[in-house]
Amino acid sequence: MTQLATNAEPEARARLETKIAVLDAHREAVGAKRGRINRELVFHFARQTVDYATAAGAQVIAVEDLTTLETRGHGRVNNNRAAQSARRKAATALAHTAAGVGIAVVSVPARGSSAQCPGCDAPLSRPGGYHTAWCSGCRVGGNRDHVAGVNLAKRALLGKGKVTRRRGQLPAVRVAEHAPVRKSRDKTGPTPSRPRHRRVRRSLPTVTPRLGVTPNRYVPAPEASVWDTVQLAPPHGDAGSRDTRPSPTPATPVADGMRST
Structure with missing residues (x-):
């Protein structure tokens, strides 16, 4: 529009210059508002991250250097946009x-953090799409962001003795080293459910009764006792039981002739 106003007639040029001034003021206001929003966003992110690291007892926070993934020659406009983005200011905050x-x-370094296995450093496959990762050798998988976090922490711990410091920049590890990462055995969550064998009840098989036949009730036999094999002695003066005792002799009947008259 500035070029158009330069070649326009005096009356049109005045109107275009007025419109250009309004647009410049509007652009400055939008830029200032965007800067405030980005500042609030990055410091809110920084506070949450530091609180989480403090609760976990961490001493170092690893940040991936995304400049290692950017290609050169984007131009001054695109480089300026990238420098003003919240992503660039988040690390500083x-x-x-x-x-x-x-x-x-x-x-x-960020290159290969989400594409290599933390255990064997082999390329990961993507069975479920772009956001999933799986290593068939270590049998480790999950979200690619989680895998990248493990790799970034590993690179920070392995390169803590080779940190370089430059003026105006964060301490950086320039070379990514590899060491196998073991699985964590800490008890930080509930135990996952595992299939268990159900207890089998050992009971007698049920017999299906035949039609028209009344099933007999099962009556268990009484338990044998030692008293069933011992014969009791009869009491004193009793020669036997009432069943074996001889019946008494009946009295002699009196003859009719011996009766007194």
Whole structure:
């Protein structure tokens, strides 16, 4: 529009210059508002990250250096946009907030962090799409962001003795080293449910009764006792039981002739 106003007639040029001034003021206001929103966003992110690291007892926070993934020659406009984005300012806000609680922030290379296995450093497959990762050798898988977080932490710990410091930049690890990462055995969550064998009840098989036949009731036999084999002695003066005792002799009947008259 500035070029158009330069070649326009005096009356049209005045109107175009007025419109250009209004648009410039509007652009400055929008830019200032965007800067405030980005500042609030990055410091909110930094505070949450530092609180989580403090609760976990961490001493170092690893930040991936995304400049290692960018290609060159984007031009001045695109480079300016990338520099003003919240992604670029997040690392600076994180380092400022973490320094207040004694936690260091280290920049590590980002290339291959979500594409290589933390255990064997082999390329990961994507069975479920772009956001999933799986290593058939270590049998480790999950979200690619989680795998990248493990790789970034590994690179920060392995390169803590080779940190380089440049003026105006974060301490950085330039070379990504590899070491196998073992699975964590810490008890930090509930135990996953596992299939268990059901208890089998050992009982007698049920017999299906035939039609028209009344099933007999099962009556268990009485248990045998030692008293069933011992014969009791009869009491004193009793020769036997009432069943074997001889019946008494009846009295002799009196003859009719011997009766007194």
